[in-house]
Amino acid sequence: MTTVPYSSSLGRETTYLNHSHKIRSWLLTLDHKRIAILYMISITFFFMIGGAAAVLMRLELMTPQGDLVKAETYNKLFTMHGVMMVFFFLIPSIPAVLGNFLIPLMVGAKDLAFPRLNLASWYLFMIGGLFALASLVAGGVDTGWTFYTPYSSTYSNSYVVLAVVGIFINGFSSILTGLNFIVTIHTMRAPGLTWFRLPLFCWSLYATSLIFILGTPVLAITLVLVGVERIFHIGVFDPSLGGDPILFQHLFWFYSHPAVYIMVLPSMGVVSEVITCFSRKRIFGYAFVAFSSVAIAVLGFLVWGHHLFVSGQSIYGGLIFSILSFMVAIPSGVKVFNWTATLYKGSIALQTPMLYCLGFIGLFTIGGLTGLYVASIAVDVHVTDTYFIIAHFHYIMVGGAVMAYMAGLHFWWPKMTGKMYSEWMGRFSALLIFVGFNLTFFPQFILGYLGMPRRYYAYAPEFQALNVLSSAGASVLGVGYLLPLLYLLWSLRWGKNAGPNPFRATGLEWKTSSPPPTENFEKTPIVNEEAYAYHRMEMTGDTVATH
Amino acid sequence: MTPSQPIDPHALDRHHVQGLAHHFDDMDQQHEAATLGMWAFLATEVLFFGGALAGYAVYRSRYGDAFAAASHHLYLWIGVINTAVLLTSSFMMALAVNAAKHGNRKKVVTFLILTILLGLAFLCIKGIEYYLDYREHLVPGSIFEANWHEMFPHIDGAHPGSMMFLRQVQLFLMFYYILTGIHAVHMIVGISVMIVLTVKAARGRYTAEYNSPIDMAGLYWHFVDVVWIFLLPLLYMVQH
Amino acid sequence: MDTSFRLLPETASTMASQVDGLYFFLNAVAAFFALLIFVLIVYFSLRYRRRDESVRPAPVPTNLKLELLWTIIPFLITMVLFSWSARLFIQMSHSPADAMRINVVGKQWMWKIQHPDGQREINALHVPVGKPIELMMTSQDVIHSFYVPAFRIKQDVLPGSYSRLAFTPTKVGEYHLFCAEFCGDQHSGMIGKVVVMEPAKYDAWLAGTIPDEPPALAGERLFAQYGCMACHGQRGPTMAGLFGRKVELNDGTTVTADEQYLHESIFDPAAKIVRGFTPLMPSFRGQLTEEQVMQLIAYIKSLQYSQSTQEQQ
Structure with a gap:
């Protein structure tokens, strides 16, 4: 890697962003911060593709008849939406962007433990993404992101193998990222930074990483088996060839249910950071919040069977998975209560990250509470595979994970870029997203209980009113997601300088300049207090934002 | 920090201790990170093979007869010979790691080369076995379907149940190829890594203080060995 | 079929009203906790809003009693929900010995149905009101799912094995039948109707002598x-x-x-x-x-x- 010292006539500091401007210095960088930026650009691209598919779907669903696209096209749209959003946006969003950027900073290290592996995971991610894109360009995949057999392995006439190869490769990107985080958090903490002084963001990413390394390989081998059945016509999952389609569902959900926690655990970490900063309070019940992350990760591996309540598993199997699914609601509830209690007697400022963060708590609460409906096995029989499920998991994965990603992005944007965005635009878009989201997805709970099945491109006329409402909400939501793209880009050029700690937050990442220098800290920091020690923080002097 | 300072941290402290990467404080930290990283990776590997073995277990419990019948057609003696080869290779690796701990460059190189040669021997034998399997038409798909009566003369093709039996035999064969194939890929990766390590070791890059790469390659190689120890009885010795 | 705007599906089986009962209870639980959290967040945000930039609120120590309280109470509520829903599910899975057995075959993209006396129909299921029914279902190709929202029942229909679905219709009328598991191009066309009839009319329908039949x-x-x-x-x-x-x-x-x-x-x-x-x-x-x-x-x-x-x- 060639690095050219940057010095301008203005005497600007040399940062990880400006020490070299060559393309090579970006594409071959081993700096976790630059890799984070690479990820940020890539996932934004995949988000746009997934979002475009969603727009077309919501347009099609404005009327009960299938009139905008063909059934076949609609099926490819929802598959592409799911594959892009789940595997190429949500799963890498907070871990690969914010985690990559922040974990070394938060633990006071110069980089992640294995910088080359880190760069390799970005390349694997991009290669996987290109395969998925190739399947789209070649003509699309129509199996849904769940790839249920034997439809995916025998009957579908679309480019399943390309998409499956893409997800397989992308899985190794997740595994390497998780491995890097675990090792970094274990071995590279700064002197004095004990486990119980770690920011909760690190705890939650640690739990996420456990799922990455233990769940992803099972998905990988499952997809290999699907590919083999498809290419060689050997009956692994297709009963007409001697296989068992339910085995696929068990293997698939063994990864893909924990994958939901891959999306939401990092969000919980972001919320713990943001809510403490904007209420200037230590988190209420640090140990409970920390251990509930681990509890969610562990319990999350034991509940996959709740996706199979009507698939034909035994009654007792169903009951066991039902009770375990109720259990996993408890640590999530504990977190929500602790965040709310953190606000009590705080000094609360409703700045942009905080608005996103409170939006997360509200939407996640609804998503979590509707989780009780689907854990209730008798109700799930009625609502599974309907729009109720769509609404439920979008409340968790979009209302939860994307809200938190936005909260984190706005919270650490000044740290990552050194620039402040327009606060008013930020607040406005947070509000827009919250309103648009509820308009889009709340009607879908009602639709689902009414019995509208998911993945229908034409539907019974009595469902139209609620679908129109949902599509209207989606247009608000779409604008809400486009705005940040504009004003954040705008801030890069015209934003005010942020200074090292514009929000006066605790945490090691705020103790270095914004954007940080390549080696993160001038000298290794020493930690001598617990996380979120806002009550001891000096509120005047050099931590105030400079303009 | 001022702009006049040298910027590249790699340039600053790359070689102040041989083998210590710039972002670690000391050798102990680096070694701890490498070890933990390798164990975490092996945990991933266990789940990777575990997923395939779970599928294997489901079908074996269901189609025991067909799996046993198919398994009897594999060359158990080749499998046993290969087990011996691989175990010896693993032993050589252990000797290499031990030599690295004592900073004995010559021994490290010798034992690494022996490990590699035995690994290659395993792959060659495996290749010959695949060829023999192919000659016996033990390949799922059209080759098998055209020639199955040679292998299973007692099966009546007109009997309605026989089609399912033959499908199940092919399912076993598919697991045989997938599991041994993935295992072989792991061997190839391991051998490639060890070739690089041997060259570096010959150039004196590893010392009694810095030898984690050899240590890690050892962990990996033993893991690949252990996987084979599981595959041998599961694939070659199915009884019903 | 009633196609007017509504918030709840029709209730036309013995299970339907029972599932609705649990649904209403869940609504109450969800509304209580959602409102609790929303009200507290809004109240705290207003009550403790930052008036002075330099204020440093004293930390509130972790309260073990409070933590246990909001761990144990939700746990108890979930156990109530579990036992309630488990009881319903077991009831749902049980079919009485005198149930009328109807065969169902799913294939891309239609439902083929055969009644005990041999009568066949496609994408429609005629059943007598008040009589327990058990469907024996299998698929000819991919996975389908037999779903009647008005009965609150659903069961995946798998190739290579049989699955059962039991219900007792309680209300005469026509209801939606949907395929709920994605099964390919015309998945949303794999729909039909369940016609619940008076027993006498059902017998007449079976015999094929329905007066003024369309x-x-x-x-x-x-x-x-x-x-x-x-x-x-x-x-x-x-x-x-x-x-x-x-x-x-x-x-x-x-x-x-x-x-x-x-x-x-x-x-x-x-x-x-x-x-x-x-x-x-x-x-x-x-x-x-x-x-x-x-x-x-x-x-x-x-x-x-x-x-x-x-x-x-």
Whole structure:
């Protein structure tokens, strides 16, 4: 890697962003911060593709008849939406962007433990993404992101193998990222930074990483088996060839249910950071919040069977998975209560990250509470595979994970870029997203209980009113997601300088300049207090934002 | 920090201790990170093979007869010979790691080369076995379907149940190829890594203080060995 | 079928009202906790809003009692929910010994149903009110799912194995039947209706002597009675969405599937062979009356996926 010292006539500091401007210095960088930026650009691209598919779907669903696209096209749209959003946006969003950027900073290290592996995971991610894109360009995949057999392995006439190869490769990107985080958090903490002084963001990413390394390989081998059945016509999952389609569902959900926690655990970490900063309070019940992350990760591996309540598993199997699914609601509830209690007697400022963060708590609460409906096995029989499920998991994965990603992005944007965005635009878009989201997805709970099945491109006329409402909400939501793209880009050029700690937050990442220098800290920091020690923080002097 | 300072941290402290990467404080930290990283990776590997073995277990419990019948057609003696080869290779690796701990460059190189040669021997034998399997038409798909009566003369093709039996035999064969194939890929990766390590070791890059790469390659190689120890009885010795 | 705007689906089985009961309780629990959190967040945000930049609020120490309280109370509530829903689920899975057994085969993209006395129907299920029913279901190709929202029941239909679904209809009427597991192109066209009838009417329907029966329904019965579905949709061209469509023939010409064409195809099947099929069908001349052919045509006309699907094809 060639690095050219940057010095301008203005005497600007040399940062990880400006020490070299060559393309090579970006594409071959081993700096976790630059890799984070690479990820940020890539996932934004995949988000746009997934979002475009969603727009077309919501347009099609404005009327009960299938009139905008063909059934076949609609099926490819929802598959592409799911594959892009789940595997190429949500799963890498907070871990690969914010985690990559922040974990070394938060633990006071110069980089992640294995910088080359880190760069390799970005390349694997991009290669996987290109395969998925190739399947789209070649003509699309129509199996849904769940790839249920034997439809995916025998009957579908679309480019399943390309998409499956893409997800397989992308899985190794997740595994390497998780491995890097675990090792970094274990071995590279700064002197004095004990486990119980770690920011909760690190705890939650640690739990996420456990799922990455233990769940992803099972998905990988499952997809290999699907590919083999498809290419060689050997009956692994297709009963007409001697296989068992339910085995696929068990293997698939063994990864893909924990994958939901891959999306939401990092969000919980972001919320713990943001809510403490904007209420200037230590988190209420640090140990409970920390251990509930681990509890969610562990319990999350034991509940996959709740996706199979009507698939034909035994009654007792169903009951066991039902009770375990109720259990996993408890640590999530504990977190929500602790965040709310953190606000009590705080000094609360409703700045942009905080608005996103409170939006997360509200939407996640609804998503979590509707989780009780689907854990209730008798109700799930009625609502599974309907729009109720769509609404439920979008409340968790979009209302939860994307809200938190936005909260984190706005919270650490000044740290990552050194620039402040327009606060008013930020607040406005947070509000827009919250309103648009509820308009889009709340009607879908009602639709689902009414019995509208998911993945229908034409539907019974009595469902139209609620679908129109949902599509209207989606247009608000779409604008809400486009705005940040504009004003954040705008801030890069015209934003005010942020200074090292514009929000006066605790945490090691705020103790270095914004954007940080390549080696993160001038000298290794020493930690001598617990996380979120806002009550001891000096509120005047050099931590105030400079303009 | 001022702009006049040298910027590249790699340039600053790359070689102040041989083998210590710039972002670690000391050798102990680096070694701890490498070890933990390798164990975490092996945990991933266990789940990777575990997923395939779970599928294997489901079908074996269901189609025991067909799996046993198919398994009897594999060359158990080749499998046993290969087990011996691989175990010896693993032993050589252990000797290499031990030599690295004592900073004995010559021994490290010798034992690494022996490990590699035995690994290659395993792959060659495996290749010959695949060829023999192919000659016996033990390949799922059209080759098998055209020639199955040679292998299973007692099966009546007109009997309605026989089609399912033959499908199940092919399912076993598919697991045989997938599991041994993935295992072989792991061997190839391991051998490639060890070739690089041997060259570096010959150039004196590893010392009694810095030898984690050899240590890690050892962990990996033993893991690949252990996987084979599981595959041998599961694939070659199915009884019903 | 009632197609007016509503917030709850119709309740037409013994399970439906019971599942609704649990649903209402869940709504109450969810509303309570959601409101609790929302009100607290809004109240705290206003009450403790930052008035002075330099203020440093004293930390509130962790309160173990409070933590245990909000761990244990939600736990107890979930256990209530679990036992309630488990009881319902066991009840749902149980089918009485005297249940009427109906066979269901799912295939891309239709439901084929056969009643105990041999009566067949497609994409429709006629059942008598108040009688326990058990469906024996399997699939011919991919996974489907038999879903009747008004009964609050759903069961995946798997290839290679049988699954059961039990219910007791309680209300006369017509209800949606959906395929709920994605099964390919026309997944959203794999729909039908469940017709719950008075027992006497059901018997009459089975016997095929329904007074003032609509021609399409009579045609549907004939279609089953003469074994048409044994071929059509498999070795023969499917009837779904056929009427009014352009049909490509073996000799390369096309013809519109109108009444005339259908009539000819029933009485003189070899005259026009659809591209890709072999002339297997026997003539039904002399076996069917003209009136019956009209009823068959009426039935075929009724087999449209939806208006737009037809336009696209």
